[in-house]
Amino acid sequence: MARVYLEQEDGKKLHLSGDGRCDTPGFSAKYCHYTLMLDDTKEIIHTELLQSTEAGSSVAMEPLGFKRGMKEIMGDGLDIEVMTTDRSTLICKIMREEFPNVQHEFDIWHTAKGLRKKIQRKGAIKGNEILAAWSRSIINHMCFTCATSKGDAEILKCRWQSILHHVCNEHEWTEDDGQTNRCGHHPLTAQEQSKRQWMKRESSAFENLESLVNDKRLLKDLEQMALFKHTEFIIVLLISWNTLQNHSVMIMFSFSYSFHFLFYCIQGRWRSFTVQCSSTSQKGRDSLSRE
Ligand SMILES: [Zn+2]
Incomplete structure (x- = not known):
């Protein structure tokens, strides 16, 4: 902690991520362990252990742990610039009302996991099989x-929506305002194009994808994901010794999600692409032209 204070005195801004783990998934959890970490070094800076009786309910434990942790850290004289959490409505409310000066970012992995489930659900409908095949991409x-938008929400949204062209084998297109955009990947050869199943714009699969990609709530959430922040993979092992003493012991350790991200890149399994965006804001155009 002494180092953190010294770094703050040197002007370094504190970026934290937080996540909670309960002893049981769902609404019957009795204990919750909320952890706050430093983004850069992945060191745990604070933890809170809560019981459902003190929070009032199982679902109230995580927000309470988050709020207590934030107040404790700020009460110790540390200034938090960016806080990354999952997309919990209760935590969003706490951030909005009690910590309005702290930038709130959403953990990309929680959002991605939710979107994957929605794609798979729609892809399971007869006639939408191609949507399920595109899920991973x-x-x-x-x-x-998110990783390449460099904090610019306009660029992020523009690149994100470009997927609607790419899945239809359109890699260069004209926007409504007359600007031409194109995918950032290399031109696909005829052989590369023949290996992929492309969607048809008038198909049910495409219409379902379009509704997911342009979902207003998702587009709004993406604005809070432009820094590409993610909570660490906090694994809480609950070793229950209920049979012995009717108590639980929590053993906690952390594992970096960043490693997985890097791993996928190294393995060449990272098959995404950027879009050279010439529409949207001038700021977006300037940023992209420098790349
Ligand atoms: Zn493309």
């Missing part, structure tokens, strides 16, 4: 757009 594309 779409999620990779979302992660890649």
Whole structure:
């Protein structure tokens, strides 16, 4: 902690991520362990252990742990610039009302996981099989757009929506305002194009994908994912010794999601792409032209 204070005195801004783990999934959890970590070094800076009786309910434990942790850290004289959490409505409310000066970012992995489930659900409908086949590429594309937008929400949204052209084998297109955009990947050869199943715009699969990609809530959430922040993979092992003493012991360790991200890149399994976006804001055009 001494190092953190010294770094703050030197002007370094504190970026944290937080996540909670309960002893049981769902609404019957009795204990919750909320952890706050430093983004850069992945060190745990604070933890809170809560019981459902003190929070009022199982679902109230995580927000309470988050709020207590934030107040404790700020009460110790540390200034938090960016806080990354999952897309919990209760935590969003706490951030909005009690920590309005702290930038709130969403963990991309939670959002990506939710989107993957929606794609798979729609892809399971007869006639939408091609959507399920595109699931992995779409999620990779979302992660890649967040990772390469450099904090610019306009660029992020533009690149994200470009997937609607790419899945139809359109890699260069004209926007409504007359600007021409294109995918950032290399031109696909006839052989590469023949290996992929492409969607038809008038198909049910495409209409379903379009509704997911342009979902207003998702587009709004993406604005809070432009820094490509993610909570660490906090694994909480609950070793229950209920049979002995009717108590539980929590053993906790962390594992970096960043490693997985890097791993996929090295393995060449990162099959996303960027889009050279010439529409949207001038700021977006300037940023992209420098790349
Ligand atoms: Zn493309």
